[in-house]
Amino acid sequence: MSTTPARRPGGRSAKVRDAVYTAVGQLMGEGKADRITIPLLANRAGVNPTSIYRRWGDLDTLLEEVAVAALTKDGDDLPDTGSLRGDLSAWARIVIDDITQPRRTRYLRAMTSARDEVLTCPCWEQRRTQAKVMLDRARARGEQAPTEQQVLDHVIAPMYHHVVFGLAADRDYADQLVHDVITMA
Amino acid sequence: MSTTPARRPGGRSAKVRDAVYTAVGQLMGEGKADRITIPLLANRAGVNPTSIYRRWGDLDTLLEEVAVAALTKDGDDLPDTGSLRGDLSAWARIVIDDITQPRRTRYLRAMTSARDEVLTCPCWEQRRTQAKVMLDRARARGEQAPTEQQVLDHVIAPMYHHVVFGLAADRDYADQLVHDVITMA
DNA sequence: AGCTTAAAGCAAAGACTTCTGCAATAATGG
DNA sequence: CCATTATTGCAGAAGTCTTTGCTTTAAGCT
Numbered sequence: 001m002s003t004t005p006a007r008r009p010g011g012r013s014a015k016v017r018d019a020v021y022t023a024v025g026q027l028m029g030e031g032k033a034d035r036i037t038i039p040l041l042a043n044r045a046g047v048n049p050t051s052i053y054r055r056w057g058d059l060d061t062l063l064e065e066v067a068v069a070a071l072t073k074d075g076d077d078l079p080d081t082g083s084l085r086g087d088l089s090a091w092a093r094i095v096i097d098d099i100t101q102p103r104r105t106r107y108l109r110a111m112t113s114a115r116d117e118v119l120t121c122p123c124w125e126q127r128r129t130q131a132k133v134m135l136d137r138a139r140a141r142g143e144q145a146p147t148e149q150q151v152l153d154h155v156i157a158p159m160y161h162h163v164v165f166g167l168a169a170d171r172d173y174a175d176q177l178v179h180d181v182i183t184m185a
Numbered sequence: 186m187s188t189t190p191a192r193r194p195g196g197r198s199a200k201v202r203d204a205v206y207t208a209v210g211q212l213m214g215e216g217k218a219d220r221i222t223i224p225l226l227a228n229r230a231g232v233n234p235t236s237i238y239r240r241w242g243d244l245d246t247l248l249e250e251v252a253v254a255a256l257t258k259d260g261d262d263l264p265d266t267g268s269l270r271g272d273l274s275a276w277a278r279i280v281i282d283d284i285t286q287p288r289r290t291r292y293l294r295a296m297t298s299a300r301d302e303v304l305t306c307p308c309w310e311q312r313r314t315q316a317k318v319m320l321d322r323a324r325a326r327g328e329q330a331p332t333e334q335q336v337l338d339h340v341i342a343p344m345y346h347h348v349v350f351g352l353a354a355d356r357d358y359a360d361q362l363v364h365d366v367i368t369m370a
Numbered sequence: 371a372g373c374t375t376a377a378a379g380c381a382a383a384g385a386c387t388t389c390t391g392c393a394a395t396a397a398t399g400g
Numbered sequence: 401c402c403a404t405t406a407t408t409g410c411a412g413a414a415g416t417c418t419t420t421g422c423t424t425t426a427a428g429c430t
Contacts, residue, residue, distance in 0.1 A: 012426060013377065034245065039417065048379050053418070055377085060219065109297045112349050121350065150365060153343040161342040164297050164349065165306065180335060183369050197396060198407065224387065233409050238388070240407090 019045040020052060024066045025103065033106040036063075060110075067107040072122045074098075078130055084138035084145055085182050091134065092155055092174035095127075099163050100170075108164050127156050144185040154181040204230040205237060209251045210288065218291040221248075245295075252292040257307045263315055269323035269330055270367050276319065277340055277359035280312075284348050285355075293349055312341050329370040339366045 023045035027036050038059055042049040056062040076098075079090035098104055111121075131151040138145040146154075155177045162169035208230035212221050223244055227234040241247040261283075264275035283289055296306075316336040323330040331339075340362045347354035 016378070037417070049418085050380080050420090051378055112294045112297050120352070124350075124352070153362060154339050154365065157343040157346040158338040160350075161346045165309075165345075167305070167309070177338060180339060180369055184365055201408075222387070234388085235390095235410080236408055 016045075016047050016051060017055075019047055020062070021066050021069065023047075024063065025070070028103045028106045031102070033110070063110040067111045068122055070107050071104070071111075072126050074126065078133055080137070084134065084143050085178065087134040087137070088151070088155065088178045088181070089175055091130065092159070092178050093171050095156065096159055096169055096171060096174040099160065105163055108160065112164065124152065124156075128152060131156075146181050146185040150181055150184060154184065201230075201232050201236055201240075204232055205247070206251050206254065208232075209248065210255070213291045214288045216287065218295070248295040252296045253307055255292050256289070256296075257311055263318055265322070269319065269328050270363065272319040272323070273336070273340065273363045273366070274360055276315065277344070277363050278356050280341065281344050281354055281356060281359040284345065290348055293345065297349065309337065309341075313337060316341075331366050331370045335366055335369060339369070 020041065023041050024036070026044060027033070027041065036059065038052050039049045041059075041062075042052050052062065056065070076094050079087050079094075081087050081090060099108060111123075128148055131148045135145045135148060135151070155174075158177055159169055159174060161167075162173070205226065208226050209221070211229060212218070212226065221244065223237050224234045226244075226247075227237055237247065241250070261279050264272050264279075266272050266275060284293060296308075313333055316333045320330045320333060320336065340359075343362055344354055344359060346352075347358070
């Protein structure tokens with residue numbers, strides 16, 4: 001990705017990394033999230049376990065890395081419906097649909113176990129950026145709008161909370177949250 | 186706990202269970218949350234590993250059980266300040282102080298990894314009950330009050346979310362959330 | 371193209387975890 | 401108080417994960 005002097009991110013390393021990432025994704029998808037071990041992963045990836053031990057050290061580090069990669073790679077372009085409520089509602093639905101997929105849910109949970117006193121994470125920064133775009137547009141139209149932080153706290157956080165702790169979360173729930181945060185403005 | 190015909194919850198089993206619970210608490214407190222193993226736990230508890238294997242089967246089951254036990258055992262009596270804002274603010278501070286303790290945080294994270302498609306949990310039910318008491322009091326005084334669900338979604342959920350994902354969470358943050366949810370009513 | 375060396379593969383040793391009989395202990399019921 | 405039997409302790413076996421030193425491969429540079 002950048003000019004690293006003594007590193008070799010070239011074809012071979014990348015190949016191994018991709019194979020391992022893919023293997024993690026597969027095993028997660030098969031519901032074996034909590035029975036993943038390094039030898040199992042290595043076998044699935046067609047890679048030597050030693051390579052994983054040396055590159056990532058332990059399983060948590062690897063899972064964290066894969067989780068962040070998976071959760072920040074969004075292809076969704078932001079909705080632009082002409083009203084803040086419409087935008088947030090559509091966005092919240094996209095997000096809830098995304099994170100309730102079993103594989104994504106497992107990634108989220110993997111993130112929590114690996115985490116220790118990290119003050120920021122690409123995932124939330126991404127959501128914040130997305131929120132900002134929609135809020136700025138709304139303000140430009142002269143609409144009353146909540147702050148970015150309020151959107152994160154009252155729409156994003158409750159949804160993630162529900163998903164991570166295994167509580168019910170669907171589109172109606174997302175709509176309700178958007179309604180509440182609009183009321184707040 | 187109940188009239189189980191063929192079980193023996195008598196002194197000895199209880200002793201072992203308590204020893205194991207205590208050992209889990211100790212190791213959690215020492216920051217070795219993710220390096221806990223059954224043999225390690227058994228050694229600390231002065232119990233034979235076999236006993237743990239036979240009673241709980243695997244580590245996740247045990248940790249989940251301990252986590253729920255720890256997180257639902259509150260001794261805090263609810264604040265009664267005379268106003269809803271005062272009550273919620275004091276309560277939110279109690280909660281945030283509680284769950285930001287390293288040991289509690291680890292319990293919370295343990296809960297997420299063990300969880301799979303559980304739709305309800307004693308922890309949230311307890312918070313809901315607490316919220317209901319304060320909201321009923323407020324309504325009896327004629328105050329405008331949000332719903333229980335709103336309190337859970339917009340005060341409790343964001344705090345837990347922050348804690349679980351390692352984001353900053355302090356009393357000022359709790360106050361802000363209470364302010365927002367009051368605005369909503 | 372040839373050289374250097376970061377990174378992966380290989381294999382065997384070591385450590386740890388988990389399981390399985392059998393013996394010992396003590397909680398319940400008569 | 402005695403008999404029953406749920407539950408724990410013990411020890412050894414089996415299986416799995418992790419580490420380590422060395423060899424092989426190929427990316428980056430001149």
